[in-house]
Amino acid sequence: MPLDPFPTEILTTEEMARADRLTIESGLPGKELMKNAAAALVSVVTRMLQTSSGRRVLVLCGPGNNGGDGYVAARLLRQARMKLRVGALTPPSNLRGDALAAAAAWDGAVEPAEACLLANADIVIDALFGTGLARDIEGKAADLIRRLNQYRRESGVRVVAVDIPSGIDGSSGAVRGVAVEADATVTFFRLKNGHLLLPGRLHCGELTCAHIGIRSAVLGEIKPQTFVNAPGLWRNLLPLPRVDGHKYSRGHAVVVSGGFSFTGAARLAAQAALRTGAGLVTLASPRDAMAANAPALTSVMLREAEGAEGLAALLSDARKNVVALGPGLGVGEATRRLVETALEPAPEPDAKRAIVLDADALTSFAGELETLRRLIAKAPGAVVLTPHAGEFARLFGDAANDGPSKLDHARNAARLSGAIVLFKGPDTVVASPDGRASILAAASPWLATAGSGDTLTGMIAGLLAQGMEPFAAASCGAWMHARAATLFGPGLIADDIAATLPAVWRELVGCLEAVL
């Protein structure tokens, strides 16, 4: 799998419909787009059939243009000597526009989809509903999808979805009643939100995004604000060490340690900040934890910083340009004071300091978003919040829940807090108060392990220390974190993430040789 498997922009279904309209207005007819879409689908299906000796394809066609793609694909596959059956949800003569023309050009038999025998197929093409899905699926269409999913689980038949698995909402990733479980999905021009947001992502199987003749120039009018979180989004902003640089030019991150029995989380973060490229990392430790931290550190520096006053003293050095806090700190007043200190305006007006708040630093403000927002507004630099779902709910309550998807919620949270919000999960979303958002495309199941979030906090601090633009730093941190887990694989514990970062850097710097 290439590091950048998809084009960078992600569209809502409305934005995709607009791309379609603009293209047709510019002179490329809808039927050409449909033909190209079907050809892209056929090349994926043909490739999949090559791995088995099967040639039997069942195409399930719906009432709109998604069904139209299915009819065209059926014709192309039959020309390629496959054995085709077509099942239709709606009699072909009831279709409209390009879909009607596509159905009319199919001169083979058409069975009612609900009565279709699913057996005797090597591949089933799901061309029931695409981006035009407008409500929950019910009745005979829902029964058919349930029957298809069950048959796939029992028989292992492979299912290929046209554009998006039927039943997945393209803009939110939600299941509208019931949704097809596909082994592969072929979409067109750009991914839609629902391809990457859960549960949609889990229904797609292997995703392919095909070029069908829509020119990227239409994006100039659509101005998408959501992006695939992959190197293409931030590669040009990646901080690289310079031959004529020194450790101070790579920034100095401070990570705040918890008390004697809670020091591991901050050490994981500190180590990760160094491995991500910060020139220096200091662990700010309460007095009682010095004895626990000292023997466990080598390249990370250790300074005693007792409570908020101790942290303030440490941060009075303007070279310390990032502070990360939350992991292992405990929930309560003491942590709130530490957060207030970290967010205090810098003593020198020009001094900038970015702040990463995670875990207990967030939960200590549960139900007090307004207080945190006011502190963030005066902060001496960018603020990144990195909540998981529980922390997100505790901090934002219902305030950010407008809209159906995690993407909406993260965007609301960024707007309400004035911070970059990295909403963790297998479909991590990073949202900026300016409206931009990224969705992680390459999650790793091995990241569900203790300390993994603490490591991510440190990685983002490490990138910020080197001056990386904050939205890019949060996105890049999430990607590198997932990539490290993918490269390490089975048996991963949090300590392995930082240890695998050199391999991740090698992959990225490999793309940037010319710059080095």
Ligand SMILES: NC(=O)C1=CN([C@@H]2O[C@H](COP(=O)(O)OP(=O)(O)OC[C@H]3O[C@@H](n4cnc5c(N)ncnc54)[C@H](OP(=O)(O)O)[C@@H]3O)[C@@H](O)[C@H]2O)[C@@H](O)CC1
């Ligand atoms: N955009 C592009 O550039 C290109 C797009 N292309 C293809 O077009 C697809 C989009 O086509 P589309 O807009 O016709 O929508 P589609 O998904 O086929 O469904 C609409 C139909 O379903 C119906 N319907 C909706 N919900 C329902 C429900 N719950 N239960 C039952 N019925 C429901 C709805 O009926 P209505 O809401 O009007 O009652 C309408 O009849 C796109 O995914 C891609 O495959 C390609 O050809 C190439 C270029």
Ligand SMILES: [K+]
């Ligand atoms: K579909």
